[in-house]
Structure formats: C-alpha cells, structure tokens
Amino acid sequence: MREQQSAVRFTRVSMQFSGVLANDNVTLDIHSGEVFALVGENGAGKSTLMNILYGLHTPTAGDVYVRGKRVERYSPAGAITMGVGMVHQHFMLVPSFTVAQNIVLSREPKRRGLLYDFKKAEETVHALVNEYGLSVDPGARVSQLGLGLQQRVEILKTLHRGADILILDEPTAVLTPQETDDLFAVIRRIVQEKGMTVILITHKLYEVMALSDRVGVMRGGRLVGLEETKNVNERMLASMMTGSEMPPGQFAREGSAGDTAVEVLGLQTLNDRGLPAVKGVSFSIRRGEILGVAGIEGNGQSELVEAIAGLRPLRGGEVRIRGQRINGLLPGEIRGLGLAHVPEDRRLTGASLQADVTDNLLAGRQREKRFAVGRIHRKRGAARQYAEKLFRAFDIRGAGVDAPAGSLSGGNLQKVVVAREFSFDAPVFLISQPTRGVDIGAARSIHQSIVDKRNAGAAVLLVSADLDEVFQLSDRIITMYEGRITGEFTAGSIEKAEIGYYMTGDRIARHHSGEEAL
Amino acid sequence: MSDIFTIALLQNTLRTATPIILAGLGVLMTDHVGIMNIGMDGMMLTGAFFAVVGSFYLGSWLGGIAAALLAGVLLGLFFGVFVIKLGSDEFIIGVALNIFAGGLTVYLLRTIFGVKGAFSDPAIVPLPRFVWPWLEGIPVIGPLLSGNTLLVYVSWALVLVCWLVIYRTPLGFWLRAAGEHPLSLRSAGISPERMKYLASLLCGVFAGLAGAHLSLGYLTMFTENMSAARGFIAVACVIFGAGSPPRVFLAALLFGFIDALGLRLQSANVNSNLTAMAPYLVTVVMMAVLVVRTEARKKRQIQTR
Numbered sequence: 018m019r020e021q022q023s024a025v026r027f028t029r030v031s032m033q034f035s036g037v038l039a040n041d042n043v044t045l046d047i048h049s050g051e052v053f054a055l056v057g058e059n060g061a062g063k064s065t066l067m068n069i070l071y072g073l074h075t076p077t078a079g080d081v082y083v084r085g086k087r088v089e090r091y092s093p094a095g096a097i098t099m100g101v102g103m104v105h106q107h108f109m110l111v112p113s114f115t116v117a118q119n120i121v122l123s124r125e126p127k128r129r130g131l132l133y134d135f136k137k138a139e140e141t142v143h144a145l146v147n148e149y150g151l152s153v154d155p156g157a158r159v160s161q162l163g164l165g166l167q168q169r170v171e172i173l174k175t176l177h178r179g180a181d182i183l184i185l186d187e188p189t190a191v192l193t194p195q196e197t198d199d200l201f202a203v204i205r206r207i208v209q210e211k212g213m214t215v216i217l218i219t220h221k222l223y224e225v226m227a228l229s230d231r232v233g234v235m236r237g238g239r240l241v242g243l244e245e246t247k248n249v250n251e252r253m254l255a256s257m258m259t260g261s262e263m264p265p266g267q268f269a270r271e272g273s274a275g276d277t278a279v280e281v282l283g284l285q286t287l288n289d290r291g292l293p294a295v296k297g298v299s300f301s302i303r304r305g306e307i308l309g310v311a312g313i314e315g316n317g318q319s320e321l322v323e324a325i326a327g328l329r330p331l332r333g334g335e336v337r338i339r340g341q342r343i344n345g346l347l348p349g350e351i352r353g354l355g356l357a358h359v360p361e362d363r364r365l366t367g368a369s370l371q372a373d374v375t376d377n378l379l380a381g382r383q384r385e386k387r388f389a390v391g392r393i394h395r396k397r398g399a400a401r402q403y404a405e406k407l408f409r410a411f412d413i414r415g416a417g418v419d420a421p422a423g424s425l426s427g428g429n430l431q432k433v434v435v436a437r438e439f440s441f442d443a444p445v446f447l448i449s450q451p452t453r454g455v456d457i458g459a460a461r462s463i464h465q466s467i468v469d470k471r472n473a474g475a476a477v478l479l480v481s482a483d484l485d486e487v488f489q490l491s492d493r494i495i496t497m498y499e500g501r502i503t504g505e506f507t508a509g510s511i512e513k514a515e516i517g518y519y520m521t522g523d524r525i526a527r528h529h530s531g532e533e534a535l
Numbered sequence: 536m537s538d539i540f541t542i543a544l545l546q547n548t549l550r551t552a553t554p555i556i557l558a559g560l561g562v563l564m565t566d567h568v569g570i571m572n573i574g575m576d577g578m579m580l581t582g583a584f585f586a587v588v589g590s591f592y593l594g595s596w597l598g599g600i601a602a603a604l605l606a607g608v609l610l611g612l613f614f615g616v617f618v619i620k621l622g623s624d625e626f627i628i629g630v631a632l633n634i635f636a637g638g639l640t641v642y643l644l645r646t647i648f649g650v651k652g653a654f655s656d657p658a659i660v661p662l663p664r665f666v667w668p669w670l671e672g673i674p675v676i677g678p679l680l681s682g683n684t685l686l687v688y689v690s691w692a693l694v695l696v697c698w699l700v701i702y703r704t705p706l707g708f709w710l711r712a713a714g715e716h717p718l719s720l721r722s723a724g725i726s727p728e729r730m731k732y733l734a735s736l737l738c739g740v741f742a743g744l745a746g747a748h749l750s751l752g753y754l755t756m757f758t759e760n761m762s763a764a765r766g767f768i769a770v771a772c773v774i775f776g777a778g779s780p781p782r783v784f785l786a787a788l789l790f791g792f793i794d795a796l797g798l799r800l801q802s803a804n805v806n807s808n809l810t811a812m813a814p815y816l817v818t819v820v821m822m823a824v825l826v827v828r829t830e831a832r833k834k835r836q837i838q839t840r
Contacts, residue, residue, distance in 0.1 A: 071722075094724030109719035111712045122712060123723035125705035133705050178723075
C-alpha cells in the first residue's frame with residue numbers, strides 16, 4: 018500500500034443481462050499504484066465488472082468513478098480518455114497488421130495531412146518498447162507472433178493510449194510458464210517504476226498470491242470478500258470462491274482393474290503439416306483404470322487421441338477397442354463400439370457454437386427412438402426435457418438450453434461437452450484437457466465424474482497439460498516426448514519433479530526401470 | 536487472325552472493362568470491411584437508369600452523373616441499413632437489390648418515358664469524349680489513350696486513389712480493421728459499423744459511376760437489364776484481385792478482353808452463343824470460390840469471438 022488514493026471506485030453497480038444478474042450491487046475501491054486481483058469462478062461476474070469499467074457495458078444501476086471522476090457515458094473511447102486500458106482474454110489485434118500498426122490504430126501519425134506515416138509509427142512504438150522494456154519488433158506482423166508476444170503488443174497498445182489503469186483479463190491462460198514469468202516481471206516493473214495500477218482478473222490462485230497487493234473475491238455476481246493478499250492463503254480464497262471449504266482432493270478408488278479394453282500397438286500418425294507426430298506408440302488400458310498421458314503440449318498427444326477417435330488416419334500400427342480392430346473405421350462407427358470422447362478444443366470440435374445447448378447435449382442421441390420418429394421428425398419436447406435434466410445435473414450456468422452454445426462461457430461450454438459424453442455408458446473414455454480454463458468447482462466435479470466412470474469399470478485415457486490433474490487421477494502414467502513414450506509409471510511410484518525429465522526427453526537414452534514401456 | 540487481333544480489339548477491351556473496373560472498386564470497398572456485395576449489379580443498373588434520367592431532364596452529362604450518384608448512394612445506404620444495422624444476410628440483401636433494381640428500372644422506364652425495352656433520345660447528353668490529336672500519332676498507345684469518354688480516365692485515376700486510401704492512409708487501415716477484426720477497432724474507440732456504412736456508401740458511389748458509364752459513356756441510351764451481370768463479373772474480379780485495386784483493375788481488363796474477343800470472334804463465324812458465354816463461365820467459377828471463402832471467414836469469426 019504505497020498510497021491510498023482511489024484509482025477506480027464502483028458504487029452499488031448492478032448489471033442485468035437478459036435474465037441473468039451478472040453483477041449484483043458491487044461496491045469496490047481500487048487504490049492507485051496497486052496490483053489488485055479479482056478472483057472468482059467462471060460466471061462469477063468479474064469480467065462483466067471489468068467490461069463496465071472499460072466501457073463495453075453500461076451498468077443497469079450504480080456508478081463508476083475513475084480517479085474521482087464519475088463516468089458519464091460508457092464507451093471504450095471514453096475509458097481510454099480516462100486512462101483505463103484493458104487487455105482482453107481474446108486479443109484485440111488485427112492479424113495482418115504489423116505490431117506498430119496495431120499499437121497506433123485509431124491514432125496513426127500522418128504526413129502531408131493525409132498519408133499514414135509508417136516510419137513515425139514504428140519510431141513511436143520503438144520508443145515505447147524502450148521505455149517499458151517490453152521488447153518486441155515493431156515491424157513484425159502480428160499473425161506471425163506467438164501468444165506471449167501478442168499479449169505484449171496488447172499491453173503496449175494500452176500504454177500507448179496513455180492508460181495508467183491496466184485491466185488484464187486472465188492474462189496467463191494462453192501463456193507458457195516462461196511467458197508467464199516474463200509477464201509477471203513486466204507487471205511488477207510498470208507498477209513499481211511507472212506507478213501504474215493493475216487489475217488482474219484470474220482464477221489461478223497462486224498468481225494472486227505471487228503478484229497482488231489486495232484481492233477481491235466474486236461469487237454469483239457479488240463481491241464476497243476483499244482482503245490484503247498477505248492476510249490470506251490459497252485455501253481461504255478457494256473456499257470464498259466456491260462458498261465451501263474444499264479439501265484438495267484425493268478420490269476414492271474402488272474395484273480393481275479388469276480385462277484389457279484398449280490396445281494400441283505401434284501407432285503412427287502425422288500432424289496437420291504432414292510430419293510424423295506419433296512415432297510408434299504402444300500401450301493398453303484395462304477396464305477400471307485411468308491411464309494418464311503426461312507431456313508438454315505438442316509432443317504428439319493431441320494426434321494420438323485423434324487417431325484413436327478416428328479423426329486422424331493411422332499411418333501405421335493398430336488400435337483395438339474391446340478386441341475390435343478400428344483401423345479405417347469412421348468416428349461414428351468407433352463410437353458405436355463403445356468410445357466416448359471429450360476433445361481438447363471445445364470450441365472447434367467439442368461443440369457446435371451456432372447450435373443451441375439442447376442440440377449440443379443431444380448430439381449422438383438424436384436418432385434414438387425417444388427423441389425422433391424415424392429419421393425425419395424430431396421430438397423437440399423430449400429433447401428439451403432431457404437437455405434440461407443434464408443442464409441441472411452438471412450445474413451448467415447460462416441463459417438456458419435454448420441459447421446458442423456459443424453464448425456460454427468457456428467453463429460452462431466445457432461442462433456441456435462433458436455432460437454429453439459422460440451421459441453415454443461407454444466402456445472406453447478418451448478425455449483430453451478436461452478442465453482447461455474451467456474454474457475450481459467445476460474442475461472438481463469433472464474430476465469426480467471421471468473417477469466415477471473408472472470406478473464403474475470404464476477404461477479411461479486422460480491427456481492433460483495439467484500435471485496435477487494427471488497425478489491426481491491416474492492409476493498409471495505414461496510420458497510422451499516427440500511422439501514417443503518415454504516412461505511408464507504406476508501412480509505413486511514417481512514424483513512430479515522427476516517426471517519432468519521424461520517429459521523433456523532427458524532420460525530417453527537411459528534405461529530406467531522395468532516398468533518402462535519402450 | 537489478323538482481323539481479330541487489332542487495335543480495335545484493345546479499344547473494345549478498355550471500353551468494356553471500364554464499368555467492371557468502377558463496379559469492382561465499389562465491391563472492393565465493401566469486401567475490405569468484410570461484406571460481400573453481390574447487389575452491385577442492381578446498383579449499377581439503377582445508376583445507369585438515373586444517369587439517363589438526369590442527363591435527359593437536366594440537359595447535361597453532369598446532371599446525369601449527379602443523378603446516378605444519388606441513386607447509388609441511396610441504394611448503398613439501403614444495403615448498409617439492412618446488412619449492418621439489421622444484421623440481414625448480405626447475400627440475400629444483394630439478391631433482393633438485384634431483383635428490385637430490375638423491376639424498378641423497367642417500371643420507371645414505362646411510367647416516365649412511356650417506352651418498353653429501351654429508351655434513347657437525342658436530348659440525352661453523353662459523357663464528354665477526350666480526343667488528343669498529338670497522342671493519336673503514337674502507334675498502339677495513341678489510339679488507346681485518346682478518344683475515350685470521361686469516366687474511362689476517371690476509373691484509372693480512381694484505381695490509384697483507392698489503392699492509396701486503402702493501403703496508405705489511416706482511414707484505409709480502419710476500413711480493413713473493421714473487416715478483419717472489428718472488435719480490435721471498436722476497442723480502439725472507432726466504430727466498425729461506421730466504417731462499414733462508409734464502405735457501403737462508397738460502393739454506391741462507384742456503382743453510380745459504373746452505371747453512368749454504361750448509359751452515357753458506352754452507349755447513349757438505357758435498355759432494360761443493360762448491366763448484363765457485369766456487377767457479378769466485378770465481384771469475380773475482386774476475388775481474382777484479392778482486394779487489391781491494381782489487381783482488380785487487371786482482372787477487369789482480362790474480363791474486358793475476353794468480352795471483346797468474343798465480339799471479334801463472332802465476326803470470324805464462331806457461334807455467338809458460345810462466345811458470349813465466356814465471361815459468365817469464368818464468373819460462375821469465381822462465384823463458387825467466393826461462397827466457399829465467405830463461409831469459411833464467417834466460421835473463423837465465430838470461433839475468435
């Protein structure tokens with residue numbers, strides 16, 4: 018707490034979207050020169066509150082003051098004038114423009130009164146880069162930059178617009194650990210050296226602890242906690258977010274593994290660019306067993322899952338599901354053999370964003386007798402009832418089953434995909450990144466569902482970039498590196514710290530233990 | 536062969552390419568803000584009709600151009616209100632515009648001039664023609680550059696102006712941002728809708744000019760359906776040219792050349808029904824490409840939302 022001057026003040030702010038109260042009477046003071054973390058589960062209303070501050074929404078009730086001045090008209094242009102900048106979760110960058118062109122967008126330097134002065138734009142950005150130590154090439158095209166650098170461009174953009182209050186909406190969701198460290202260093206620097214105020218929206222609690230001075234907790238649209246970070250710990254925050262004390266979980270495992278349900282032998286497949294992605298992978302999964310795949314993303318895990326699901330042609334080897342060879346079968350036929358699949362990208366492959374929630378929950382069952390007469394007539398009523406049952410059972414939050422799936426937040430969309438796939442009594446589950454971008458409460462319930470399936474005798478292949486998840490759930494773990502399996506371990510036989518070596522290929526050459534598969 | 540490939544062929548190429556160039560620049564404007572305007576054909580046709588009305592009643596070609604521009608701008612606004620404000624499907628509104636223009640011009644032709652099919656009258660003042668005798672002495676280039684009507688030269692200048700505006704001014708960057716990533720423009724404090732309206736209006740301006748050239752520069756008369764799907768060919772040129780004005784210009788010249796060649800081949804006893812097909816055949820292929828591309832773009836936009 019360097020100073021107690023107010024940077025932003027919300028007084029009794031409420032925001033109503035068609036039927037949903039996204040913000041409920043929020044009063045909050047954010048001090049000048051602090052890092053303020055705003056935490057809460059998906060749909061808790063933190064992004065809405067910040068979108069109001071950035072002028073994207075006009076609150077239905079209440080007022081916002083920026084540096085003591087009341088906001089009269091809510092618009093991004095107005096927010097920019099008041100010194101508020103926002104880095105959105107989805108970047109606001111024009112891919113075909115250069116870094117400099119994106120940063121000066123709407124305030125381009127001109128020469129001869131009319132023409133765009135490209136040189137001056139690059140010089141301006143260069144000066145900005147030097148001033149804040151955020152190195153990025155002003156002349157590079159944004160479409161060619163990685164996400165970490167794109168985010169840097171976003172931050173530079175807000176700085177260029179003269180922002181001294183910076184809102185970061187889940188800034189680390191798309192970053193690698195290295196990029197996250199860089200970002201944190203940048204945030205500390207601009208707060209300490211430039212006296213900026215940073216508001217961090219997140220649901221990763223360790224980030225709150227590492228970075229913030231104060232933390233506000235939102236739940237169900239309301240501000241339910243406001244603390245100095247040094248006075249709280251992750252556990253306290255988690256219980257405030259969910260409204261209940263949540264022990265970090267061990268799951269009850271029941272029953273023992275049965276017969277082999279999935280056999281993968283020497284599987285090979287190519288990635289989208291036509292290069293070998295999986296180079297001869299073999300493993301088997303038994304009934305009542307979760308096999309976790311640990312690895313840094315991009316080492317063939319995605320392609321492996323797609324190949325098993327029938328979404329990617331096999332280049333070699335074979336896959337047997339319950340003894341049945343699936344090579345060359347269509348995804349639908351493979352599903353018919355008893356496979357359910359939660360794909361890693363819910364927006365691209367997991368759900369149809371234009372279709373409503375009902376259709377998404379029903380997909381795969383639309384031809385069942387209770388939902389259709391013949392192949393033509395659909396029983397909308399029955400479908401809707403069924404969807405509403407799942408909607409409630411999985412605690413999906415949104416405008417209801419008639420809304421397009423694209424209108425749901427990421428976490429709730431994931432619940433739709435999980436709800437649909439888990440509604441099948443399949444003996445085999447392929448699950449990819451089940452809790453990516455999903456809040457703690459929902460993640461926990463998804464984890465419980467996975468373990469329940471296992472206890473009921475399903476064979477589960479779990480691929481996740483989240484090591485904690487892999488360790489928490491798996492009975493056995495294999496590590497993948499560059500398209501090959503580099504290690505195989507039973508649960509509890511290896512530490513998280515050690516498995517990193519296998520994920521980076523350090524121990525391929527060495528023979529480790531008898532349990533190693535290849 | 537020698538009576539097919541003559542200077543007249545190239546002259547015809549320029550003449551037939553001009554309305555396509557102008558219409559192409561209009562389509563290109565909306566293309567850059569992410570809207571595909573297949574209503575260009577109808578906008579052109581309406582422009583052509585009102586150019587004749589303006590020229591006939593005001594007794595000057597300037598009046599003709601003014602009337603054509605007014606009609607074009609009004610239709611551009613109409614298109615904009617439906618597509619941008621009301622969120623209608625751009626293809627459906629485009630088709631509606633084409634049908635509307637066809638009916639409107641036929642109806643007005645009968646009620647205003649009391650004729651069917653075509654209207655020509657000595658009182659219609661054509662666009663001025665520029666002849667420079669000193670230029671005509673130069674072989675090939677001379678006869679091509681000299682002796683054209685006003686809008687031919689204007690269209691060449693506009694290609695350059697459009698290129699400058701789109702790629703070398705802040706306004707052009709705003710237009711392109713509105714089409715490629717509207718949210719980033721909005722978060723920069725500029726309304727993408729305003730850019731889209733601007734592009735729709737400019738599209739109307741170009742449609743008006745293209746129409747005026749058809750009825751006052753090319754011929755001095757209005758005939759029913761005289762745009763003859765040139766608006767669609769312009770759309771194809773924009774796809775061909777990937778949105779760059781000079782490339783759209785070259786694509787329009789190519790279509791003009793195919794068109795002109797068809798006319799010449801008729802005199803060489805090739806069946807005219809066959810030769811007349813050529814430009815449209817190319818257009819059909821390009822339109823198929825267009826629909827596939829636009830659908831893909833929409834999908835991308837949904838995914839990045």
